[in-house]
Amino acid sequence: MFKYQINCLTCVPLRLAVLTLLWFYSVGSSFAAHSTAIERSVDLNQDFEITGTILDNNGVPLPGATVLEKGTNNGVQSDFDGNFTLEVSSEDAVLVISFVGFDTQEIALNGQSTIEVTLEENAAALDEVVVVGYGTQERSDLTGAVETADLETFRKSPNTNIAQSLQGTVPGLSVGQVTSSGSTPSLNIRGSSTISGNSNVLIVLDGIQYNGSLESINPNDIESINVLKDVSSTAVYGAQAANGVILITTKSGGYTRGTRVSASSSYAIQEPTEDIRPMRREEYLNHMYDLLYEEAYLAPDYTQPNPNFNLEDYIDPSMLTEDGEIAPFDYDWFDEGTHKGYINENKVSVSGGSEAVRYLFSLGLTDQENFIRNDNFQRKSIRLNLETKARDWWKIGIQSFGSFVNKDGAEPSMDRLLRQSPLIQPYDENGNLVPFPFNTNTENPFVTYDVNDYERHDYFFANLYTEIDFPFLTGLSYRLNFGNNYRINKYYRASEYAAGFTGEAFKNHNNYYDWNLDNILTYKDKFGKHAINATLLYGAIKRQNEYTGSTANGFTRLSLGYNSLEQGTNQFAYSDAWQETLNYQMARVNYKFDDKYIFTGTIRRDGFSGFAQNNKYGYFPSAALAWVLSNESFLQNEKINNLKLRVGYGLSGNQTSRYNSIASLITRPAYIYGDGGSTAFGQEQNTLGNADLRWEKTTGLNLGVDFSLFSSRISGNVEYYINRTNDLLFQVAIPHVTGFNDINTNIGKLENKGFELGLNTHNIEAEDFSWTSTINFSTNKNKILELTGRDSDGDGVEDDLISSNLFIGESLGTIYAYQTKGIYQLNDEIPEGYFPGTLRVVDQNGDGNITPADDRVILGRSEPAYRIGFINNLSYKNWNLNVFINSIQGGKDGYLGYNLNRLVLDDNALRDNYPSGVNFWSPNNPAGDQPLSRNNATIEPGVWKDRSFIRLQDVNLSYSFEPNLIEKLSLSDLTLFISGKNIATWTDWKGWDPETNQELTRNGRPVMKSYSLGLNLTF
The missing domain is CATH 2.170.130.10 (TonB-dependent receptor, plug domain)
Known part of the structure; x- marks a missing residue:
């Protein structure tokens, strides 16, 4: 019996020591084995010479094919003409011949001195x-x-x-x-x-x-x-x-006629990709001088210190001692609310079976503590996949899992961690938490952290299925799927600081269940040059949800927390429930002729309870064709292994939420009976129904090419698509005289198109070394073609919905705003309503006034121009290295994100802290790019910056131990690995991370950088 479990943090040093010893032992064993192999090769009597030629199935020579004498390290590669010469140990030796994209062959010489080998293309x-x-x-x-x-x-x-x-x-x-x-x-x-x-x-x-x-x-x-x-x-x-x-x-499980046990364990440390922290004492005090530059420095340039200035006269009293001096503290709030994170994972699976039964049983434990304290995640999972053949033609099985997620603990507020001054402390001299350190409504960040928080999510999934291959009609099969999803969410909390510090506790329960029933009839057959694969489907889904919550506040004591809500002075209860149903039918046929011409046709009918009375059902057809050119006689070329053209066109849908088509009611105070009488509650209609609300419909055209070239050394696919969505679901504003502000309806058209490339290459394939690469490239652009159809000014051009940021001919991510050009300096000619340190707004029409109607322009879009992923896989003997680089680029005016930290001198500005390194403008720092001013400007525009980046996202290095060690340990595989994630990011973006679109803001969250060490073993 095998047992391998390392869960605790204290076990990590022991695990590292064990892994290190195993690695040294393996390296030593590898060196000894290699030395033995060298000695053996020297001792071999290699006096039998064999010559030969390696060809593909079209008779074309294969250069670089590997020819190896079986059981030894003795081998060569074929030359440009596919020829090779090799001395082997005897005339009865066996040669192992391999080449990328072809099946490996073993050739027994049986005294032959010259051979010609034809390798068959591997069509796997x-x-x-x-x-x-x-x-x-x-x-x-x-x-x-x-x-x-x-x-x-x-x-x-x-x-x-x-x-x-x-x-x-x-x-x-x-x-x-x-x-x-x-x-x-x-x-x-x-x-x-x-x-x-x-x-x-x-x-x-x-x-x-x-x-x-x-x-x-x-x-x-x-x-x-x-x-x-x-x-x-x-x-x-x-x-x-x-x-x-x-x-x-x-x-x-596989039909292995035995049991396979696999286990893995890994431990990763985590830290932010960007080290953004609040200002410490010295920087914070200097920042206050910049805020008060008119008092702290002498006019007119405000760069020479004012000898009569005392910061104590302006600083908040919370940051002064009893003697009126600046407090001596330099408290690191941020460090107290964060720590180095980790991920500890342990997994084990048991699989196997026979011709009659196959099974998989797995257990998993994932424990993660993130950078922010109490940002915790723990998952315990169990899975059982089981299939049995009741008869040769009848299978019964289950695919099931249970997952139990623990997210206990409430985080401290990131915004408040970065806002608190280093001159104050979270606890008083008695160790009690100070709720409002600034003596304002800005709470102590640990008010949300120092609570009793319980959050659990339990998931249960089971797909019970049976499949029958009808013995009386070859190729006809029936499958029944009965899928079940059940989810329990429990969220409890008790906090003595909530509800105005009177104490509050609550318990929320949410139960979700759905079932999915599919009847699938499939027919497959081949006759002559024809092949057919047809599928018929009839299915139904039902979803239901229940919610119950209870809250109480005004506690004299909270010792029992959320488990004694009746002790609260004020008690409230809430409940909710909903259900929805779907049914559908589908027919699909795939027809192939002569392995060259392929057709796929599909029609689906969908019904949904949430749609309007007049449009409960929708129909979604599609058709696609493929032409395998490489199977045509006129394109028989040894350099082209596979070439297929594809074209597809079809219709898919998008459904609304369950209640959007019907009128809704609200309950509100409606009438008071007499002077001093009680309030009666009544119901009134809150939204308009729309009995004609219908499905969104997306029609799409896709053109594709699949290719494999040069003995499959280069393969991939190219895709171009264009999709158009009609009957967009949208809330349209209506005249208020109706008593309502808007109605859910179908309007407009949206176009979406793009290009994709996937490329796989075998760069080097040698005896001990191989190098493969994968490149993924994609572009996408959407455009609004139509909206409401209104033309309010009669110019023949449809109106944009500016308030909704929707513009005809532009993308959904259009950024329509003021253009800025630097910051006003002290000696600039500054227009009325603007001040030194405020952003300079570009007057687009040159009329001398900045107005929303005339001076806002389209600056760009939030969507990127293209995405690219580059994976390299290198293997050398027992070593394997994977390197993945990920990049998103904005191109011209694309992938823009809001990136601005505006600061205006007010009461809170003289208290609040800010992220260190924010380049605020001041007379002492005229090159600062973040506005800082004494007053609010008439118009305070935003600033958008390019988010483009290149990221070294994943690096994995693994070592597979030598067979002799594995055999001694009664294992079939033993692999040690180290890996890194989000190791480096190259970008001009200033902030937490460009991909998450979080600038140098106080409420941002970091992307984590991870380094892990792990071990996989199988026996």
């Missing part, structure tokens, strides 16, 4: 089975834009959420950064296709739509992730799929 990449939604297809039969994520490269990265392993690896898939423990990054496929409709990517887990958080899934349980990007691929999910689909498939 083309014949790879890909999950496409309600079934699978061979990659060679795909007609749509379906991409498989590279998970193996990031298996060893310190990623607590599986979505982090997708960042920058799939062209067209945008994955954001995370700034809190265990959280799921933002996900987006091919940009925005809606204004205010649902923008979430559809997640399908083991064939079941999954509405839970990805924080619940153990990344080690994932076998593969496929991304459906174009409309012809996503149409099988109809109204759910306007924003793309991510298909997650978990691992299953």
Whole structure:
């Protein structure tokens, strides 16, 4: 029995010592084994010479093929003409011949001195089975834009959420950064296709739509992730799929006729990628002098100190001693509220089976403490995937997991940690917390930290399925999926500082459940040059949610916290519930002729209870064609291994939230009966219903090329797409005389187009060394084509919705604002309403006045111009190195973010602290780029900066131990690895991080840099 578990922080030094000893032992064993191999090669009687030629299946010579005598290190590579000469130990030796993209062959010489070997092209990449939604297809039969994520490269990265392993690896898939423990990054496929409709990517887990958080899934349980990007691929999910689909498939046991046990353990340390901290005592005091420059320095240039100036006369009394002097403290609030974070992960899985049964059982424990104290995440997970063959034609199985997430603890406020003065302290001389250190309404940051906080999320998932391959009709099968999602959220808190420091406690319970029932009928057959794969689907989904909350405040004591709410003076109860249902039917046919011409057609019908009475159902058809040119006789070229053209066109939908189409009511005080009488509550209509509200519809065209060249040394795909969304879901303003301000309706058109490139290369493939690369490149741009259709001034041009930041012909991320040009200096000619240190606003029309209607312009857009990911994988003997570089670039006027720290002298400005290094303007610092002024300007514009960056995002180095050590330990694999994440970022952005769009603000959160050490073993 094997047991391997290291959970505690105190065990880390022991683990490091053990790993180090194992590594030295392995290196020593490797050196000894290598020496033995050299001695053996010297002793071998290599007097038998063999010559030969290596060809591909078209008779073309293969240069650089590896020829190795089996069981030795004796080998050569073929020359440019595919020829080789090798001395071997005997005439009965066996040669092992390999080449990238071809099947490896073993050739027994049997006395031959000259051989000619034809290697067969390895079609594994083309014949790879890909999950496409309600079934699978061979990659060679795909007609749509379906991409498989590279998970193996990031298996060893310190990623607590599986979505982090997708960042920058799939062209067209945008994955954001995370700034809190265990959280799921933002996900987006091919940009925005809606204004205010649902923008979430559809997640399908083991064939079941999954509405839970990805924080619940153990990344080690994932076998593969496929991304459906174009409309012809996503149409099988109809109204759910306007924003793309991510298909997650978990691992299953194999028919190994035995048991395989795998375990891994890793420990990572974390620190911010940017060391942003508040000002300490000296910088803080100097900053106050700059704020008070008219008093602290002498006119007219305000650079010479005023000898009569005393800061004590202006500083807040909270920062003075009883004698009226500046307090001697230099308290580091930020350091007290943060610490170095860590991630500790331990995972184990047991898998195996036989012809009749296969199984996978896994356990996982992830424990993370982030940079901000009490930003904690712990996940305990358990999975059981089991499948049995009741008959040769009948399978029954379950895919299930339970995940238990602990997020106990409340963080201190980042804004207040950076706001507090170093001249004050959080606790008084008796050790009691000072609620308002400034004697203002600015609370002590530890008011939110020093509480009793309980937050748990329990996830349960099970897909019960059965599959029948009908024995009376070859190729016909039926599958029934019954998926179940159940989620329990519990959030409790008790704080003696809440409710005006009278004490408050609450308990909130939320239960969510959904079931998914799919009936899938599939027929596959081949006859002559024809092949067909047809799927019929009928399914239904029901979702329901219940919420109950109770709150109390005004406690005389809170010793029992949230477990005795009845002790509160004021007690409140809340409850809520909802449910929604969906049903759908789908038919898909994939037809292939002569391995050259492929057609896929899909039609789906969706119904949703949340849509309007007159539009409960929608229809979503699609069609796609593919032409495999490389199988045509006129394109038989040894340099082209595969070339396929694809075109797809289809329609997908987007649904509204469950109540948007119906009128809603609110309860409010309505009438008072008589003088001094009690208030009666009544109901009144709050929103207008719209019985004609309908689905958003996205039509999309996708053009694609798949290629494999030069004996599969270069392969990849190119995609171009253009999507148009009609009937956009939007709240349109209506005349107030109706009694309402707006109504949910369908308006306008939105265009979304882009280009994607995925490129894989085998740069070097030698006996002991290999180097492969992957490049992912994508662009995306959206444009509003139509809005309300109104033309208020009669000029023939449709009105923009400026108040909603929507402009015809521009992107959704358009930045419409004032243009600035530096900061007014002391001796400048400053217009009325502006002051030294305020931003200079550009007068666009030159009329001498700055007005919103005439002087605001389009500065650019928040969306990037392109994204690129570059992965390099290098292997040398037992060593393997993965390096991933991720970059987002804005191009001209793109990927802009708000980046401004404006400061105006007021009462709070003389108390508050700010991030160190903010380059505020002052007479002593005229080159400062952040405005600082004595008064507010008439117009206070924003400033937008380029967020473009290049990031060294992941580096993994692993060492696989020598076979002799592994054998002695009764193992089949033993690998030690070190990895780093977000190691370096090159950018001109000033702030926490460009990707999270957080400038040098007090309420920002850092992106974490991680370094980890881990061990994988299998037996």
